[in-house]
Amino acid sequence: MSESTPTASQDAAVSYPGVRLADRTRRVDSNGLSLAVYEWGEESAPPLLLAHGGFDFARTFDVFAPLLADGGWRVVSWDQRGHGDSEHAALYSWQADVRDALAVLDATSREPVAAVGHSKGGGLLLGLVHALPERFTHYVAIEGLSAEPTGKGASLHSQARFTEAMVSDWLDHRRRVAGSKRRSDSLDGLARRRARMNPRLPHAWLRYLVSVGARHDADGWRWRIDPELRFGGVGPYRPAWTLRWLPEFPRPLLGILGSVIEGMSMGATPESLAPHLPDGARLETFEDAGHFIHIERPRCVADLVLGFLS
Amino acid sequence: MKTFLGHGKLTLVLHRIRSGSGRPLLLLHGLGERSPRSPEAEVADWPGPIYALDFTGHGESSLPVGGGYSPELLLADADTALAHLGVATLLGYGIGAYTALMLCGSRPKAARGAILCDGPGLAGGGAEPGPPAPPVSPPSRGGPPDPFALLELATDIRPPDFAERFVGMALRGSGLERPVSICAAERPAWLAGVLATAGASEASLPEALATYRECP
Numbered sequence: 077m078s079e080s081t082p083t084a085s086q087d088a089a090v091s092y093p094g095v096r097l098a099d100r101t102r103r104v105d106s107n108g109l110s111l112a113v114y115e116w117g118e119e120s121a122p123p124l125l126l127a128h129g130g131f132d133f134a135r136t137f138d139v140f141a142p143l144l145a146d147g148g149w150r151v152v153s154w155d156q157r158g159h160g161d162s163e164h165a166a167l168y169s170w171q172a173d174v175r176d177a178l179a180v181l182d183a184t185s186r187e188p189v190a191a192v193g194h195s196k197g198g199g200l201l202l203g204l205v206h207a208l209p210e211r212f213t214h215y216v217a218i219e220g221l222s223a224e225p226t227g228k229g230a231s232l233h234s235q236a237r238f239t240e241a242m243v244s245d246w247l248d249h250r251r252r253v254a255g256s257k258r259r260s261d262s263l264d265g266l267a268r269r270r271a272r273m274n275p276r277l278p279h280a281w282l283r284y285l286v287s288v289g290a291r292h293d294a295d296g297w298r299w300r301i302d303p304e305l306r307f308g309g310v311g312p313y314r315p316a317w318t319l320r321w322l323p324e325f326p327r328p329l330l331g332i333l334g335s336v337i338e339g340m341s342m343g344a345t346p347e348s349l350a351p352h353l354p355d356g357a358r359l360e361t362f363e364d365a366g367h368f369i370h371i372e373r374p375r376c377v378a379d380l381v382l383g384f385l386s
Numbered sequence: 387m388k389t390f391l392g393h394g395k396l397t398l399v400l401h402r403i404r405s406g407s408g409r410p411l412l413l414l415h416g417l418g419e420r421s422p423r424s425p426e427a428e429v430a431d432w433p434g435p436i437y438a439l440d441f442t443g444h445g446e447s448s449l450p451v452g453g454g455y456s457p458e459l460l461l462a463d464a465d466t467a468l469a470h471l472g473v474a475t476l477l478g479y480g481i482g483a484y485t486a487l488m489l490c491g492s493r494p495k496a497a498r499g500a501i502l503c504d505g506p507g508l509a510g511g512g513a514e515p516g517p518p519a520p521p522v523s524p525p526s527r528g529g530p531p532d533p534f535a536l537l538e539l540a541t542d543i544r545p546p547d548f549a550e551r552f553v554g555m556a557l558r559g560s561g562l563e564r565p566v567s568i569c570a571a572e573r574p575a576w577l578a579g580v581l582a583t584a585g586a587s588e589a590s591l592p593e594a595l596a597t598y599r600e601c602p
Contacts, residue, residue, distance in 0.1 A: 107523055107534075109452035157452070166395045167442070167454025171538055175453070175521040206518040240555050243492045250462040251469055254392040304394050310458050310488075312548040321517045 090287035092280055096142035106179035112161035113154045113180060117145030123189040125181055126153040127197025133160030135288040140370045143378035154180045158302035173200050190385050192216040209326040216330045216381050219367050222315035223348035243310050256303045260296035273340055276366040322352040329357040330384045334365035341367045393466040396448040399440045400467050408434035410471045414464055416480025417507025417539050418531040420445030428591050439467045443532030453534030457542055460485045468496050475598040480505025481539055487566060491552025494559025499598035501567045509574040511541035546579025557585040562601055567594035
């Protein structure tokens with residue numbers, strides 16, 4: 077970790093009810109790229125792989141993961157490449173993220189594990205569980221199943237709908253990104269900017285998020301996420317590709333949705349997903365909850381997950 | 387002569403393999419290949435300078451760690467070279483042809499025609515993905531070419547309607563009647579789709595070069 081990474085004492089200065097730091101941290105090598113891994117719970121407990129969403133990081137689970145750990149699980153999460161304390165990569169792709177997830181799994185257990193993914197992490201693990209069912213027992217997707225998305229998520233998850241402006245904007249970003257830095261701000265300022273994407277989350281939580289997901293430089297706080305990463309792209313991915321194979325998903329599946337569609341939502345609704353769910357799959361919707369259900373209602377979501385896994 | 391171009395954390399090498407007067411011709415190589423040291427006889431009549439770009443993980447350009455390749459990365463590689471040259475006509479082989487197509491649609495004012503030729507990586511991974519497959523890492527590291535590039539750029543999905551959009555963008559933005567010329571004999575689904583659009587036509591390489599040599 078760099079010297080500018082906030083220390084434990086700085087973390088303690090900005091706390092939040094229910095927060096519990098990881099019991100263990102370690103590094104995993106994924107084909108030469110170093111990933112930061114966090115674990116909550118007894119090391120001898122059955123493993124549960126927990127994947128964060130795009131532009132998040134493992135410590136966004138500092139409240140949710142301990143609840144799962146207290147339910148008897150060894151919760152293992154990691155910062156995806158370019159996020160949190162993991163190494164910034166030269167290249168980013170979905171395929172590379174899935175490979176990184178497998179590297180973390182391989183370094184955790186060769187026995188079948190439970191898996192939980194949020195948002196983009198839900199999509200990553202959905203494909204990994206489907207491809208390697210013998211490595212998993214159950215899967216829970218928290219706002220992690222794609223349909224036809226709306227809002228900002230549309231550019232990220234339905235990139236086939238790109239326009240000339242989107243392509244040139246993305247290429248312009250690529251031209252100027254070398255050596256760029258994320259914009260610095262005060263801790264409160266960064267929390268307020270994050271609130272634009274997460275309007276339902278309390279300011280105190282967002283302040284905590286800044287304290288663990290940003291670094292404090294001489295000119296202020298800036299997110300540690302690689303400046304090369306941004307929403308949107310120009311690839312051909314379309315949600316229908318995922319939905320096509322969903323009916324054949326090979327493991328017990330629980331989908332959790334928030335009823336409020338937000339900017340980062342993947343656009344799925346119970347109605348849009350129902351025709352594609354495999355036999356026996358469960359879909360639970362939390363009314364008056366948004367994309368970050370596990371942060372808005374950590375206890376309720378944890379209880380639902382623990383009940384499903386039991 | 388070599389020019390080193392920054393692209394994110396990467397350094398790309400753009401080779402000027404022949405001098406000339408007029409609009410540059412930018413060569414984009416196939417998957418696993420590298421820039422030629424000198425121009426082939428088939429492009430010798432091009433009056434302008436001829437440049438060739440080593441894509442990321444190929445030739446003398448950067449070899450990144452841990453993979454993560456996509457055709458969109460190669461598009462941005464080629465766009466970096468185009469930004470340096472200002473304007474150019476594009477001549478792509480294999481995956482370089484797919485890249486040239488995307489670039490001529492994305493930068494229609496600067497890319498004055500794209501010529502698509504056979505070569506490694508022309509087909510990609512088909513028009514639609516199959517069921518999720520286990521992630522695979524190459525058995526060894528090293529290169530160039532980067533084994534991750536060979537693995538990932540041979541399997542990317544190329545829906546025909548996605549490719550066709552770039553022809554439409556090139557038509558609308560370039561003012562050229564036929565911004566895309568297809569010299570390739572191979573016909574993966576994406577290229578068949580492109581050929582069916584207004585704005586793309588079959589041509590021999592000398593015909594295509596002559597067309598774009600004359601265009602404004």
